[in-house]
Amino acid sequence: MNSKIASNLTELRAISPLVHNITNFVVMNFTANALLAVGASPVMAHAVEEVEDMVSIAGALVVNIGTLSPLWVEGMKKAMIAAKKSGKPIILDPVGAGATPYRNSVLSELLNLVSPTLIRGNGSEILALEGANVQTKGVDSTSSSTDSLEAARSLSKKFGCVVSVSGATDIIVSGEKVAFVENGVPLMTRVTGMGCSASAISGAFCAIQPDVFEAAISAAVTMGVCGEKAFEKSQRPGSFQIAFLDALAAVSAEEIARLAVVK
Template identity: 60%
Template sequence: MTRADSIWSDVKKIRANAPLVQNITNYVVMNNTANALLAVGASPAMVHSVDEVEEMVAFAGALVVNIGTLSRHWIDGMEMAMVKAKELGKPIVFDPVAVGATQLRNEACETLIQKAAPAIIRGNGSEILALNKAASGGKGVDSTAAAEDAVGAAQAISKEFGSVVVISGQTDFIISGDQVAKVENGTPMMTRLTGMGCTATAICGAFAAINPDSFEAAINAMYVMGICGEQALAKSTGPGSFQVAFLDALYNLTLAGIQDAL
């Protein structure tokens, strides 16, 4: 099967099954990621309360945990949801937003990943380096390290926790143990509006919900992000129109469009 066929097969499965993707994510991107999941064909749930996260995870095809706007009670909800997902065999996708910037984030990431190792971890270069305690992190949520600089850290994390690690950047690296895949599709415009990294994490959740091979799911998800970014750029004049065009690209993605981009 070619890469284009693999991507398209997963997209068709998402559209046919509309998997529920349970998100514990940040206030900044809730609307963006929910709409992106709907556009690609999945069904988003944005539930974080300790009173219901375990019940919601039981219905979900995948759990996405994003630590962007942290607080203690949200960390409690994340832990409960991740432990329950692991118990039920549901894939967990984890986004260590701005890890390395504060002690709270460092402690939360360490606790959560130790409690329930994610199927997929996605971050920028600085976040992956910080997650591996190899650096002090980037400039808040922005990366000060190139994606390729974090490959060694990603391999160490992958081998320690058995997780697939995605490093977003000008070139995306997807790592599973000693396996390294690259995705070079995308556009710098994706860095000009908030939440595109968080959207990539959520899209990884949709693909993980229908593809039990986390490495393949992550590769295909990142290709879809990059391809749709390129398609959106061709129809936009700036960040505002790009955001709308990106959702349209997710919704209108075709096999021919994928083949043309590869």
């Protein structure tokens, strides 16, 4: 698996896929920079008038519900329908699932409209999306990734998609298949936009690797390894964010193969 992940990173950088993001105000800049650093090409477009055209030229669509509004939701719906029709991978990041009735309602609408290719979120979000009554702290997780394993399995089977759960150990589920990625550092949870960037980078890997399970593992490993490399340079959130972007740009496929911890 490690050699496949390394090959995927090499291919991503060679192709530089365009990743269409409908994401939130908080993370747009960081997410775009993370995609550029890893070797992909980002576009942030949420206007109802152009999302269908943007999907047509993109390699993948990433829908992140972090900051919702009715017009943005309409853009998400149009983009997801267009992506499904054209066979483009759809990554759904259910930010803050379970926090408010409106957020839950929007997620229900999106999932009933189009099944995503990949759902990527934290433990609490995955549990809430599956229907569990969980306590949340806004967009922060109060549940571990391992707590949500059965919920991830259920979602994967229900929607016929891959589910990637971030945490101290990242868990990637595809039907009966499960992978555990043990790369990363705790400081990553103290930087806004890390999870959202994980979803965007998952989109980049899905754009070049049709095996979505393998693509999701590749994204989790790349994020985790680069988090570890960034921590060698900085142990404070502000400078860590910059070090992380530098690590995304500098990490080699050989380092990914050597440092990946996948079970």
